[in-house]
Amino acid sequence: MELKFKVAGRIARPVAEVFEAVVNPDHLSRYFTTGGAKGRLETGVTVYWDFADFPGAFPVEVVAVEENRRIVLRWEANDGAPSDGEAAVTASAGYSTTVTMEFEALEDGRTLVTIAEEGWRETPTGLSASYGNCQGWSQMLCAMKAWLEHGINLRDGMYI
Template identity: 65%
Template structure:
């Protein structure tokens, strides 16, 4: 089985503004990487993402960026499951998954953002890891929408 998923959301802002909210480290750190993002997402760079509610920054390899259209990332596969009293218990899996984000303008001036992640091993722990990341990317999209449209950080206090 090919373990992968795709999630999506419509954001009520033009594609350039939504793309920048992901590519720009200051913007991304305002609603998602709340412990900080080390640099702008640019083709060939490795950036560090940190989450205030999850200890330790980790590398994100940026494979490709097409401004206002697509971002392709690779990072260490996370195999683990949700632990209610500590947040997410993630175990490094020793291989990478690929995340592709598409930014598509709509006729009414909004942006459709789609995120696909693929590459987990076809194992019980790979399946659990994919479910956890599916949840995480779904939450990222909701947080992105609220940040870009309303200036509200949905992650604040959500995982502590």
């Protein structure tokens, strides 16, 4: 079974504003990367995201950015060491998952944001990590909606 997921939500703001809220580190730091984001999301760069509840900035490779349409990222899977019995080729090195964010302008002026992530090892730790990230991306969508529509930071004090 391939470990992957997709979450989506509608934000009552124009696509350009919603897209900018993700690619701009100053905006992203206001509602999601509570420890700060460093670097604008642009194709081919590596940026750093930090979360107050998961301290320590970590690299995020920006694979592709299509303005107001799509962002593709790669980052460390963070699912722990491979379990005994897995192929030796995966035993010593970490690996990355791929995150794809899509932005669709809706006829009523809202934006549909879809976030998909894939690429975990098919292990108990990979499954657990995928569930954790699914939760995290769902929370990101909720936090972005609250921030952009109402100026409320849902993550402030939620985890620590």
